[in-house]
Every structure is written in C-alpha cells, then in structure tokens.
Amino acid sequence: ETGVTQTPRHLVMGMTNKKSLKCEQHLGHNAMYWYKQSAKKPLELMFVYNFKEQTENNSVPSRFSPECPNSSHLFLHLHTLQPEDSALYLCASSLTGGSNEKLFFGSGTQLSVL
Amino acid sequence: RKEVEQDPGPFNVPEGATVAFNCTYSNSASQSFFWYRQDCRKEPKLLMSVYSSGNEDGRFTAQLNRASQYISLLIRDSKLSDSATYLCAVNVFGDRGSTLGRLYFGRGTQLTVWP
Numbered sequence: 001e002t003g004v005t006q007t008p009r010h011l012v013m014g015m016t017n018k019k020s021l022k023c024e025q026h027l028g029h030n031a032m033y034w035y036k037q038s039a040k041k042p043l044e045l046m047f048v049y050n051f052k053e054q055t056e057n058n059s060v061p062s063r064f065s066p067e068c069p070n071s072s073h074l075f076l077h078l079h080t081l082q083p084e085d086s087a088l089y090l091c092a093s094s095l096t097g098g099s100n101e102k103l104f105f106g107s108g109t110q111l112s113v114l
Numbered sequence: 115r116k117e118v119e120q121d122p123g124p125f126n127v128p129e130g131a132t133v134a135f136n137c138t139y140s141n142s143a144s145q146s147f148f149w150y151r152q153d154c155r156k157e158p159k160l161l162m163s164v165y166s167s168g169n170e171d172g173r174f175t176a177q178l179n180r181a182s183q184y185i186s187l188l189i190r191d192s193k194l195s196d197s198a199t200y201l202c203a204v205n206v207f208g209d210r211g212s213t214l215g216r217l218y219f220g221r222g223t224q225l226t227v228w229p
Contacts, residue, residue, distance in 0.1 A: 042118065043158070043201070043219035056216060090157055101205070102148065103217060105157035 003027040006091050006106035013081065014114050021076040021109045023091030030096050032074040033103065034066060037088040049074060050096070081113045117141060118204050120220030127227055131192045135223045137202030138184045146205040147178055149187050151198045152222060158201055161187075192227045199224045 004025045013019050025032065034046040048056035049068040063085075065077040074091055090108045094101035120137045127133050139147075147164035162169065164176040164185050175188040185202055199222040206216050 040122075040221065042116070042221045045216060045218070048216070101217075102160050102163070103158075103203075105159070107157050 004091060004093055004104050004106035006109055008109055009107060010110045010112075012112045012114065013078070015081060015083070017081075018077070018079040020078065021089055021091075021111075023074040023076075023106055025072055025074075025091075025093040025104070025106075027093060027104060028095075029093040029104070030071045031094045031101065032068060032071070033092040033094075034074065034076055035090040035092060035105075037090060037108070039087075043090070047076075078111075081111075083113050086111055086113045117206070117218035118202060118220040120202055120223050122221050122223060124224040124226060127192055127225070129192055129194060129227055129229055131227075132188065132190045133192060133225060134189075135187045135200055135202075135225075136184055137186070137220050138182075139204040139218075140183070141204070141206050142180075142183060144183075144204045144206050147176075147185050148203040148205075148217075149174075149176055149185075150201040150203055150219070152201055153198045158219075161200070189225075192225075194227050194229065197225055197227050 007022050031050045033048050036044045036046055045058050046060045047066045052068050063080050067075040088108045088110050091106040092103040094103050118139050125133055149161040150158040151161045152158040162171050162176050164178045166178055168177045173190045177186045201222045202220045204218050
C-alpha cells in the first residue's frame with residue numbers, strides 16, 4: 001500500500017462513452033501526476049498539478065481532461081477515446097513537485113477502449 | 115530524440131549472478147536520477163535514488179556518470195525475487211527556469227532470475 005489509491009482498477013469503454021478515473025493520496029503531498037504506460041513504451045507524463053494548479057500539460061489530446069479539486073484528489077475525465085488510448089493509467093504524487101522529488105504511484109487503471 | 119534510453123533486455127540470469135543495467139539520458143541539465151522497480155501488472159516503486167558519488171543499498175549499487183550522461187544499476191547475488199522490470203528515471207527542470215521537475219522514464223529493462 002503506497003498511500004495512493006486509484007479507482008477503478010480496470011475499465012472497458014466504448015469510443016462514445018464518458019468515464020472518469022479517480023486518484024486519492026493519503027501522504028500529505030502537494031503534487032499529483034497522471035502518467036500513461038503503453039506496452040513496450042516508456043511511461044509518458046500527461047499532466048502535473050502542484051498545489052492544485054496545473055503546471056504541465058504534455059501535449060495531451062483534449063479527449064483527456066484532468067481535474068484537481070484539492071491536493072489530495074485527482075481525476076482524469078475521458079470522452080470519445082480511441083482504441084490507441086488503451087493503456088495503463090498511473091497516478092502519482094510527490095511532496096512538492098520539486099526536481100528531487102520521489103514519486104509514489106497508485107496501482108493504476110488498466111483501460112481498454114473498444 | 116528520447117530523453118531516456120534503456121536496453122529493454124530481457125536479461126535472464128541464474129540465482130547468485132551479478133547483473134548490471136545501464137541507462138543514458140539526453141539532457142545535460144538533468145538534475146536527479148532514480149531507479150524504479152516494476153513487477154508484472156503492478157505500479158512502479160522507487161528502488162533507489164542515484165547520487166553523484168554513487169550509492170549502495172545492500173546488494174544494489176547505483177552509479178552516475180555525468181560526463182557520459184549515463185546511470186547504472188548493479189545487482190549482486192541475484193535472488194528469484196529480483197525478477198522484475200527496472201526503470202531508470204531522470205528529472206529535468208520545467209520550462210523557464212521553473213524548479214518544478216518533470217520525471218522522464220526509460221522503457222525499462224526486464225530481468226528474470228532463474229533457480
């Protein structure tokens with residue numbers, strides 16, 4: 001148990017569906033992240049929030065919409081996804097988002113888009 | 115150009131063997147370096163940070179070579195439980211001199227230790 005909880009663990013959705021991924025951290029951290037992990041590819045940073053403010057949007061398509069209502073919660077809203085969006089989506093948190101920060105990951109949501 | 119390059123392996127070694135992984139990074143302004151371990155269908159977990167002078171944690175030794183821009187991980191006396199994928203990660207400052215880091219990962223190197 002890393003202190004970062006993600007739900008759901010698995011999600012299957014059609015291309016016209018709207019769904020949301022949820023992440024909650026119990027570590028008192030102030031920075032939260034969304035990463036995408038596809039087969040045979042490195043982890044890709046998608047979004048960074050530091051003290052609830054988005055500080056990074058790594059050229060992610062608008063069909064992915066993040067929301068960070070407070071430092072403990074992070075959402076990723078999904079709509080009109082494509083099959084190539086199927087991947088493991090990992091949430092992570094760190095203390096302040098600084099350059100020496102160690103990341104703690106949640107268990108991830110395995111997403112399949114049909 | 116990829117920020118971080120790793121040999122994906124797989125490395126298959128017997129118990130007790132010594133195995134080394136290397137990872138190269140492209141941004142000379144990279145500030146901090148890490149090794150993460152990822153078990154099958156699980157999330158990455160921090161294994162160790164990598165310091166300029168090199169550091170050791172039990173059977174694991176991490177080294178950093180800034181001149182050649184690579185980091186390495188040495189595992190001595192391999193155990194069956196060491197079987198996993200090892201990810202190197204490099205932190206780079208954000209744009210416009212921001213002190214906020216962006217952590218870039220390599221693809222990971224798969225290790226299997228057999229009895």
